[in-house]
Amino acid sequence: MKISQKLIEDTIFEIASKEGVLAYKILKDKENVNEFTIAEKLKLTINQIRNIIYKFEQYNLINSTRKKDRKKGWYIYFFTLNKKQIEDTVLQLKQNKINILKKQFDREDSNNFYTCPNKCMRLTIENAMEHQFMCAECGTLLEPEDKDKNVAKIKKIVKDLEEELEKIKA
Ligand SMILES: [Zn+2]
Numbered sequence: 224m225k226i227s228q229k230l231i232e233d234t235i236f237e238i239a240s241k242e243g244v245l246a247y248k249i250l251k252d253k254e255n256v257n258e259f260t261i262a263e264k265l266k267l268t269i270n271q272i273r274n275i276i277y278k279f280e281q282y283n284l285i286n287s288t289r290k291k292d293r294k295k296g297w298y299i300y301f302f303t304l305n306k307k308q309i310e311d312t313v314l315q316l317k318q319n320k321i322n323i324l325k326k327q328f329d330r331e332d333s334n335n336f337y338t339c340p341n342k343c344m345r346l347t348i349e350n351a352m353e354h355q356f357m358c359a360e361c362g363t364l365l366e367p368e369d370k371d372k373n374v375a376k377i378k379k380i381v382k383d384l385e386e387e388l389e390k391i392k393a
Contacts, residue, residue, distance in 0.1 A: 224392060225393065226310050230391070231247075231313060232247065234312060235309075237316060239278040242265065242271070243278060243279070246272065249261050250302060250303070250304045255301040255302070256302050257299060258276075258300045258302065261302070273300075276300075283312075284305055284309050285302050288300070288301050289301070314391065317384060317388050317391075318388065320384060321385060328378060331377060332370075332374050334347045335348040335367065335370060336367075336368045336370070336373075337367055338365060338366060339360065341360075341361050343358050343359075343363075351365050
């Protein structure tokens, strides 16, 4: 697999936003990183760090161990990234996007849509007929959408994503 850092960071961004990417960069070449170290480096609170880690955990991207601080009596967590799972997640999220777009493609392809020129609403031709092709919000005549253009646009995005995925897997 050829997964670039950029692609990994984009995926981390989708999962845990900008702070997640920053935390990832601190964790990426280390093991058992103390949560206080991450908090200090990012100038965030422990709760904010745990919030980021929680998002990573949703995708199994991170493993944790904890130790009791004998003096203070609380637990300190240590984190290690699960690199294999990160790579799998990059592929998985890309595949999910393709699947969603394919469903969207089918929906667009099997319906004719009408929209209000003022962008109030978008209706299938059946629903537009029920409204006599008038916008229920502003009363303007609804216009037929250029279906071929919409469908072609989605098709192109799917094709690009599939090519990208193939390249990564190659
Ligand atoms: Zn309208």
